[in-house]
Amino acid sequence: MMLPRGTTVAVADGEKLNLYRNSGDEAVLKLAPAPHADVDSSGQGSGSRQSSSGNPDQGQSSEDGFSAGIVEMLNKGVLDGKxxxxxxxxxxxxxxxxxxxxxxxxxxxxxxxxxxxLTGHAVEDVETAIKAA
Structure with missing residues (x-):
């Protein structure tokens, strides 16, 4: 996959987010860390898993809320033109x-x-995965 200069790359799981920008060009991928606001994980996920006595998976609910918070931040960035x-x-x-x-x-x-x-992996691993995609 070739990425134009300035492309944002979000590397996430249910607990962590790393944000990068391509400071290279389409021919040479060079990811640089990008600052980002804290993720608001207080929101609920899609609601497909609600924690209850029948389904006490609070950890999964927290991860879903974090994932939704990441997208909320990314949506705002897109809508604001950032x-x-x-x-x-x-x-x-x-x-x-x-x-x-x-x-x-x-x-x-x-x-x-x-x-x-790829959270917790070196930026080179992320670049390799993108190049291979």
């Missing part, structure tokens, strides 16, 4: 939850998705 071009690299479960919250403007800016957990 994100032009986006790649989402996320753990498969988190990516599935994130997709449920994409704004149509975000979808229009989405260059690609990679269903792989």
């Amino acid at each position: 994100i032009e071009g986006l790649v989402v690299v996320a753990a498969p479960r988190a990516l599935g939850e994130m997709r449920k919250h994409y704004h149509k403007a975000l979808v229009a800016q989405l260059i690609g998705e990679i269903a792989k957990d």
Whole structure:
């Protein structure tokens, strides 16, 4: 996958978010860390899993809320014109939850998705996964 200069790359799972920007060009991918606001994980996920005595999975509910919070932040960035071009690299479960919250403007800016957990990996691993996609 080739990314234009300035493309935002969000690397996430249900607990962490790393944001990068391509400071290189389409021929030479060079990801640089990008600052971002804290993710508001207080919101509920898609509601597909509610914590109850019958389903006491509070951890999954927290992860879904974090994934929804990531997308809320990304949606705002797209709508404010701060994100032009986006790649989402996320753990498969988190990516599935994130997709449920994409704004149509975000979808229009989405260059690609990679269903792989690369949080905690070196930036070179992220670059390798993008080049291979």
